[in-house]
Amino acid sequence: MDDAHIIFDNVRMAFGDREVLRGLSCGFPREKISVILGGSGSGKTTVLRLIGGLVHPQSGRIIVAGDDISRLSETQMYQVREKLGMMFQGGALLDSLTIFDNLAMPLREHMNMTEAEIAAEVHQQLTAVGLSDVDDLLPGQLSGGMIKRAALARAIITKPEILLCDEPFSGLDPISVKRIEALLQRINRHLRITMLISSHHIPSTMRLADMVVLLRPDGVVCGSPAELHGSPDPHIAGFFNEEVDEAIAAEAAPAAFFPATSRWVHA
Ligand SMILES: Nc1ncnc2c1ncn2[C@@H]1O[C@H](COP(=O)(O)OP(=O)(O)OP(=O)(O)O)[C@@H](O)[C@H]1O
Ligand SMILES: [Mg+2]
Numbered sequence: 001m002d003d004a005h006i007i008f009d010n011v012r013m014a015f016g017d018r019e020v021l022r023g024l025s026c027g028f029p030r031e032k033i034s035v036i037l038g039g040s041g042s043g044k045t046t047v048l049r050l051i052g053g054l055v056h057p058q059s060g061r062i063i064v065a066g067d068d069i070s071r072l073s074e075t076q077m078y079q080v081r082e083k084l085g086m087m088f089q090g091g092a093l094l095d096s097l098t099i100f101d102n103l104a105m106p107l108r109e110h111m112n113m114t115e116a117e118i119a120a121e122v123h124q125q126l127t128a129v130g131l132s133d134v135d136d137l138l139p140g141q142l143s144g145g146m147i148k149r150a151a152l153a154r155a156i157i158t159k160p161e162i163l164l165c166d167e168p169f170s171g172l173d174p175i176s177v178k179r180i181e182a183l184l185q186r187i188n189r190h191l192r193i194t195m196l197i198s199s200h201h202i203p204s205t206m207r208l209a210d211m212v213v214l215l216r217p218d219g220v221v222c223g224s225p226a227e228l229h230g231s232p233d234p235h236i237a238g239f240f241n242e243e244v245d246e247a248i249a250a251e252a253a254p255a256a257f258f259p260a261t262s263r264w265v266h267a
Helices: 044-051 074-081 099-110 115-128 144-156 174-191 202-208 225-229 234-241 246-252
Strands: 004-015 018-029 033-038 059-064 084-087 162-166 194-199 211-216 219-223
Touching: 004 044, 004 194, 018 044, 018 059, 018 194, 018 211, 018 219, 033 044, 033 174, 033 202, 044 059, 044 162, 044 194, 044 211, 084 144, 099 115, 099 144, 115 144, 144 162, 144 174, 174 194, 174 202, 194 202, 202 225, 211 225, 219 225
Parallel strands: 033 194, 033 211, 084 162, 162 194
Antiparallel strands: 004 018, 004 059, 211 219
Protein backbone atom coordinates (compact mmCIF):
# COMPACT_ATOMS: atom_id res chain seq x y z
CA MET A 1 0.00 0.00 0.00
CA ASP A 2 1.63 3.27 -1.17
CA ASP A 3 0.31 5.54 1.56
CA ALA A 4 0.83 3.03 4.37
CA HIS A 5 2.69 4.43 7.36
CA ILE A 6 3.06 0.98 8.90
CA ILE A 7 3.24 -2.26 6.92
CA PHE A 8 3.00 -5.84 8.16
CA ASP A 9 4.38 -8.21 5.56
CA ASN A 10 3.69 -11.87 6.26
CA VAL A 11 4.32 -11.51 9.98
CA ARG A 12 4.28 -14.66 12.06
CA MET A 13 4.21 -14.28 15.80
CA ALA A 14 4.09 -17.06 18.37
CA PHE A 15 4.68 -17.25 22.10
CA GLY A 16 6.01 -20.75 22.61
CA ASP A 17 3.42 -23.08 21.10
CA ARG A 18 0.77 -20.37 21.03
CA GLU A 19 0.64 -18.99 17.49
CA VAL A 20 -0.98 -15.55 17.57
CA LEU A 21 -0.36 -14.30 14.00
CA ARG A 22 0.06 -16.75 11.14
CA GLY A 23 1.41 -14.49 8.40
CA LEU A 24 -0.34 -11.15 8.86
CA SER A 25 -0.07 -8.81 5.86
CA CYS A 26 -1.70 -5.40 5.98
CA GLY A 27 -0.91 -1.70 5.68
CA PHE A 28 -2.04 1.00 8.10
CA PRO A 29 -2.71 4.23 6.17
CA ARG A 30 -0.86 7.44 6.98
CA GLU A 31 -2.74 10.09 8.99
CA LYS A 32 -5.83 7.87 9.23
CA ILE A 33 -7.45 6.03 12.11
CA SER A 34 -7.17 2.24 11.94
CA VAL A 35 -8.98 0.09 14.48
CA ILE A 36 -7.84 -3.42 15.35
CA LEU A 37 -10.82 -5.47 16.45
CA GLY A 38 -10.91 -9.00 17.75
CA GLY A 39 -11.84 -11.18 20.66
CA SER A 40 -9.85 -11.39 23.85
CA GLY A 41 -6.52 -13.10 23.16
CA SER A 42 -6.79 -12.59 19.38
CA GLY A 43 -3.56 -10.59 19.27
CA LYS A 44 -4.60 -6.91 19.28
CA THR A 45 -2.10 -5.84 21.95
CA THR A 46 0.54 -8.03 20.33
CA VAL A 47 0.17 -6.14 17.02
CA LEU A 48 0.81 -2.85 18.86
CA ARG A 49 3.71 -4.29 20.85
CA LEU A 50 5.30 -5.58 17.63
CA ILE A 51 5.17 -2.07 16.16
CA GLY A 52 6.86 -0.68 19.27
CA GLY A 53 9.56 -3.34 19.00
CA LEU A 54 8.62 -4.60 22.47
CA VAL A 55 8.25 -8.12 21.09
CA HIS A 56 9.80 -9.56 17.94
CA PRO A 57 8.18 -11.71 15.25
CA GLN A 58 9.42 -15.17 14.32
CA SER A 59 9.36 -14.15 10.66
CA GLY A 60 8.10 -11.49 8.26
CA ARG A 61 8.77 -7.78 8.04
CA ILE A 62 7.31 -4.82 9.93
CA ILE A 63 7.96 -1.45 8.30
CA VAL A 64 7.39 1.58 10.55
CA ALA A 65 7.68 5.00 8.86
CA GLY A 66 9.96 3.51 6.22
CA ASP A 67 12.19 1.50 8.55
CA ASP A 68 12.16 -2.30 8.57
CA ILE A 69 12.26 -2.63 12.35
CA SER A 70 13.08 -6.34 12.24
CA ARG A 71 16.54 -5.33 10.97
CA LEU A 72 17.23 -2.56 13.47
CA SER A 73 19.55 -2.62 16.45
CA GLU A 74 18.17 -1.60 19.84
CA THR A 75 19.83 1.83 19.43
CA GLN A 76 18.25 2.35 16.00
CA MET A 77 14.93 1.15 17.41
CA TYR A 78 15.15 3.88 20.00
CA GLN A 79 14.97 6.44 17.18
CA VAL A 80 11.89 4.75 15.72
CA ARG A 81 10.22 4.77 19.16
CA GLU A 82 10.64 8.54 19.27
CA LYS A 83 8.11 8.68 16.41
CA LEU A 84 5.63 6.62 18.41
CA GLY A 85 3.20 7.59 21.14
CA MET A 86 1.92 4.64 23.12
CA MET A 87 -1.13 4.44 25.30
CA PHE A 88 -1.07 0.94 26.67
CA GLN A 89 -3.82 -1.12 28.26
CA GLY A 90 -3.71 -0.50 32.00
CA GLY A 91 -0.09 0.44 32.35
CA ALA A 92 0.03 3.88 30.81
CA LEU A 93 0.74 5.93 33.93
CA LEU A 94 3.16 5.33 36.78
CA ASP A 95 1.15 5.01 39.99
CA SER A 96 3.82 6.53 42.23
CA LEU A 97 4.16 9.74 40.21
CA THR A 98 1.75 12.68 40.17
CA ILE A 99 -0.15 13.41 36.99
CA PHE A 100 2.14 16.38 36.37
CA ASP A 101 5.28 14.26 36.69
CA ASN A 102 3.79 11.48 34.58
CA LEU A 103 3.31 13.94 31.72
CA ALA A 104 6.57 15.76 32.34
CA MET A 105 8.64 12.57 32.32
CA PRO A 106 8.82 11.99 28.54
CA LEU A 107 9.68 15.67 28.03
CA ARG A 108 12.43 15.54 30.65
CA GLU A 109 13.81 12.35 29.09
CA HIS A 110 13.59 13.19 25.40
CA MET A 111 13.37 16.94 24.95
CA ASN A 112 15.82 19.67 25.64
CA MET A 113 13.36 21.88 27.53
CA THR A 114 13.48 24.05 30.65
CA GLU A 115 11.21 23.20 33.59
CA ALA A 116 9.11 26.28 32.79
CA GLU A 117 8.66 25.13 29.19
CA ILE A 118 7.81 21.64 30.41
CA ALA A 119 5.19 23.00 32.83
CA ALA A 120 3.60 25.07 30.06
CA GLU A 121 3.48 22.07 27.71
CA VAL A 122 2.05 19.74 30.40
CA HIS A 123 -0.71 22.23 31.19
CA GLN A 124 -1.49 22.78 27.53
CA GLN A 125 -1.89 19.03 26.98
CA LEU A 126 -3.98 18.57 30.13
CA THR A 127 -6.27 21.40 29.03
CA ALA A 128 -6.54 19.86 25.57
CA VAL A 129 -7.90 16.65 27.09
CA GLY A 130 -10.23 18.56 29.43
CA LEU A 131 -8.33 18.08 32.69
CA SER A 132 -7.49 20.83 35.15
CA ASP A 133 -6.32 20.96 38.77
CA VAL A 134 -4.92 17.44 38.61
CA ASP A 135 -1.19 18.27 38.78
CA ASP A 136 -0.64 16.94 42.27
CA LEU A 137 -2.99 13.97 42.12
CA LEU A 138 -1.77 10.41 41.78
CA PRO A 139 -3.31 8.22 39.05
CA GLY A 140 -5.16 6.26 41.78
CA GLN A 141 -7.03 9.45 42.67
CA LEU A 142 -8.51 9.89 39.18
CA SER A 143 -11.61 8.28 37.70
CA GLY A 144 -11.22 5.72 34.89
CA GLY A 145 -12.14 8.26 32.21
CA MET A 146 -9.76 10.86 33.64
CA ILE A 147 -6.93 8.31 33.67
CA LYS A 148 -7.54 7.54 30.01
CA ARG A 149 -7.48 11.23 29.18
CA ALA A 150 -4.28 11.78 31.15
CA ALA A 151 -2.72 8.75 29.46
CA LEU A 152 -3.71 10.15 26.07
CA ALA A 153 -2.17 13.51 26.94
CA ARG A 154 1.01 11.72 27.99
CA ALA A 155 1.11 9.68 24.78
CA ILE A 156 0.93 12.73 22.52
CA ILE A 157 3.03 15.15 24.55
CA THR A 158 6.17 14.40 22.52
CA LYS A 159 4.22 15.01 19.28
CA PRO A 160 4.58 11.54 17.76
CA GLU A 161 3.85 10.73 14.09
CA ILE A 162 2.08 7.56 15.10
CA LEU A 163 -0.16 6.95 18.10
CA LEU A 164 -0.79 3.41 19.34
CA CYS A 165 -3.80 3.18 21.68
CA ASP A 166 -4.59 -0.07 23.40
CA GLU A 167 -8.27 -0.29 24.41
CA PRO A 168 -8.87 3.43 25.02
CA PHE A 169 -12.59 2.80 25.66
CA SER A 170 -12.48 -0.17 28.00
CA GLY A 171 -14.20 0.28 31.33
CA LEU A 172 -15.69 3.67 30.43
CA ASP A 173 -19.29 4.84 30.62
CA PRO A 174 -20.94 5.89 27.32
CA ILE A 175 -20.31 9.60 27.88
CA SER A 176 -16.63 9.06 28.62
CA VAL A 177 -16.39 6.84 25.54
CA LYS A 178 -17.76 9.66 23.38
CA ARG A 179 -15.39 12.10 25.00
CA ILE A 180 -12.33 9.94 24.29
CA GLU A 181 -13.61 9.33 20.76
CA ALA A 182 -13.92 13.07 20.15
CA LEU A 183 -10.44 13.62 21.55
CA LEU A 184 -8.91 10.93 19.36
CA GLN A 185 -10.65 12.36 16.31
CA ARG A 186 -9.48 15.86 17.13
CA ILE A 187 -5.91 14.69 17.67
CA ASN A 188 -6.00 12.79 14.40
CA ARG A 189 -7.35 15.74 12.39
CA HIS A 190 -5.39 18.55 14.01
CA LEU A 191 -2.05 16.88 14.60
CA ARG A 192 -2.36 14.59 11.54
CA ILE A 193 -1.19 11.64 13.60
CA THR A 194 -1.54 8.14 12.19
CA MET A 195 -3.54 6.20 14.75
CA LEU A 196 -3.86 2.53 15.52
CA ILE A 197 -6.47 1.75 18.12
CA SER A 198 -7.22 -1.67 19.52
CA SER A 199 -10.77 -2.02 20.69
CA HIS A 200 -13.71 -4.22 21.53
CA HIS A 201 -16.04 -1.29 21.12
CA ILE A 202 -17.93 -1.67 17.87
CA PRO A 203 -20.06 1.52 17.87
CA SER A 204 -16.89 3.60 18.39
CA THR A 205 -15.12 1.66 15.69
CA MET A 206 -17.94 2.37 13.25
CA ARG A 207 -17.76 6.07 14.02
CA LEU A 208 -13.99 6.49 14.16
CA ALA A 209 -12.27 4.04 11.88
CA ASP A 210 -11.05 4.79 8.38
CA MET A 211 -9.86 1.20 8.28
CA VAL A 212 -10.66 -1.87 10.36
CA VAL A 213 -8.47 -4.92 10.85
CA LEU A 214 -10.56 -7.71 12.28
CA LEU A 215 -8.52 -10.49 13.90
CA ARG A 216 -10.42 -13.76 13.88
CA PRO A 217 -9.23 -17.26 14.77
CA ASP A 218 -9.32 -18.37 11.13
CA GLY A 219 -8.02 -15.29 9.44
CA VAL A 220 -7.88 -11.55 9.23
CA VAL A 221 -10.14 -9.23 7.30
CA CYS A 222 -9.24 -5.62 6.48
CA GLY A 223 -11.49 -2.95 5.06
CA SER A 224 -13.42 0.22 5.75
CA PRO A 225 -16.25 -0.03 8.29
CA ALA A 226 -18.72 0.37 5.40
CA GLU A 227 -17.12 -2.49 3.47
CA LEU A 228 -17.26 -4.79 6.49
CA HIS A 229 -20.74 -3.65 7.43
CA GLY A 230 -21.90 -4.33 3.88
CA SER A 231 -20.10 -7.65 3.69
CA PRO A 232 -22.15 -10.38 2.00
CA ASP A 233 -21.03 -12.63 4.83
CA PRO A 234 -23.80 -12.23 7.40
CA HIS A 235 -21.43 -13.05 10.25
CA ILE A 236 -19.07 -10.24 9.33
CA ALA A 237 -21.90 -7.77 8.76
CA GLY A 238 -23.59 -8.97 11.94
CA PHE A 239 -20.42 -8.41 13.88
CA PHE A 240 -20.75 -4.72 13.09
CA ASN A 241 -24.47 -4.41 13.58
CA GLU A 242 -24.57 -5.16 17.23
CA GLU A 243 -22.18 -5.17 20.09
CA VAL A 244 -21.56 -8.82 20.78
CA ASP A 245 -19.21 -10.67 23.01
CA GLU A 246 -16.56 -11.01 20.37
CA ALA A 247 -14.69 -13.78 22.07
CA ILE A 248 -17.76 -16.00 21.97
CA ALA A 249 -18.72 -14.87 18.48
CA ALA A 250 -15.21 -15.51 17.20
CA GLU A 251 -15.07 -18.98 18.70
CA ALA A 252 -18.48 -19.80 17.25
CA ALA A 253 -17.61 -18.75 13.70
CA PRO A 254 -16.58 -21.72 11.55
CA ALA A 255 -13.83 -21.46 8.95
CA ALA A 256 -16.41 -21.44 6.13
CA PHE A 257 -17.24 -17.84 7.04
CA PHE A 258 -13.84 -16.74 5.78
CA PRO A 259 -14.01 -16.93 1.97
CA ALA A 260 -10.75 -16.46 0.08
CA THR A 261 -11.46 -13.08 -1.52
CA SER A 262 -8.72 -10.53 -2.17
CA ARG A 263 -9.59 -8.66 1.02
CA TRP A 264 -8.91 -11.72 3.12
CA VAL A 265 -5.45 -12.40 4.35
CA HIS A 266 -4.66 -15.43 6.41
CA ALA A 267 -2.85 -14.68 9.61
N1 LIG B 1 4.62 -11.96 26.52
C1 LIG B 1 3.82 -13.00 26.29
N2 LIG B 1 4.20 -14.25 26.61
C2 LIG B 1 3.42 -15.30 26.34
N3 LIG B 1 2.21 -15.22 25.74
C3 LIG B 1 1.76 -14.01 25.42
C4 LIG B 1 2.54 -12.83 25.66
N4 LIG B 1 1.85 -11.76 25.20
C5 LIG B 1 0.70 -12.26 24.70
N5 LIG B 1 0.64 -13.59 24.82
C6 LIG B 1 -0.45 -14.45 24.35
O1 LIG B 1 -0.77 -14.06 23.01
C7 LIG B 1 -2.18 -14.08 22.82
C8 LIG B 1 -2.63 -12.71 22.33
O2 LIG B 1 -2.48 -11.80 23.37
P1 LIG B 1 -2.88 -10.28 23.24
O3 LIG B 1 -2.58 -9.63 24.53
O4 LIG B 1 -2.25 -9.71 22.02
O5 LIG B 1 -4.46 -10.37 23.01
P2 LIG B 1 -5.55 -9.21 22.91
O6 LIG B 1 -6.27 -9.39 21.61
O7 LIG B 1 -4.91 -7.90 23.16
O8 LIG B 1 -6.54 -9.58 24.10
P3 LIG B 1 -7.42 -8.64 25.09
O9 LIG B 1 -8.62 -8.20 24.29
O10 LIG B 1 -7.80 -9.56 26.19
O11 LIG B 1 -6.54 -7.52 25.52
C9 LIG B 1 -2.79 -14.53 24.13
O12 LIG B 1 -3.04 -15.90 24.07
C10 LIG B 1 -1.72 -14.24 25.15
O13 LIG B 1 -1.78 -15.13 26.22
MG1 LIG C 1 -5.08 -6.50 24.63
